[in-house]
Amino acid sequence: MNNLTHLNENGEAHMVDVGGKDITHRTATASSTITMQPETLAMITEGKHKKGDVFAVARIAGIQAAKKCSDLIPLCHPLMLTKIAVEIQPQPKKNTVVIRATCQLDGKTGVEMEALTAASIAALTIYDMCKAVDKGMIIGDTKLLEKIGGKSGTWIANV
Template sequence: MSQFTHLDSRGAAHMVDVGEKVVTHRTATAMSRVTMNPQTLAMIVEGRHHKGDVFAVARVAGIQAAKKCSDLIPLCHPLMLTKISVELTANTAESCVEIHATCKLDGKTGVEMEALTAASIAALTIYDMCKAVDKGMVISHTRLLTKTGGRSGDWQADE
């Protein structure tokens, strides 16, 4: 039997059957970072971007992305999320925007992919809105930070 839950004994991809799993409260928080020129970050923070409020648009994009995760990633289950938050913080010391996305639900499968998708799409939205002034932006540090609930229990990334 494969160690990968999305592969059957023959190695074929399939959606995992979660029908017999117990409903538990589950959360996941993921992050991403967009590094940019200091002038670009200042423009965002000071509200001088001609396209509007970059943080507001990125936040909404991240929330929408979490809700659409199962449409984007083929073997993800459609989930009834109870909470999605996307927080964006300007880090002037490192000239970047740090994104933290948290998803919650009471269900039979985890929300790690939804949190990762929210953080990723928020980062891509920042890039899209600012690419006209800073094509050299770098999206990085996209990773899961924490997850709770489920059979495997709680998990936290190393610092």
């Protein structure tokens, strides 16, 4: 395993210095799922939720979360993201919603945490908006799907 870069020579947490790194185009895509009762998913997809368009609110929440990632996760660099896309796909046969978040920038550090945060918060927002009708929803399978750019190059999950 590689050395953990968020620890200094004394084993203390610190923010990694990326000042000497080259600026490269970087992209990361992450996903999360939320499983619910069939009636809950139908209510959302048919536009019958009293709170409005659940997927639109979740999409906006995911975008905001990616922008606020460094405020939420200690030692995470604040980034000037150039693109954030949150796609929400209902899968009625599985009573599941799949959320895919992609973040991009031209910078010195990766955007994996921003993509993971966007997908997670979008799923949490769906839960929050629908918890009154379905407290048993399950959020899971949050994962990095791919990252492109930087010193380590391209990585794609084996899914």
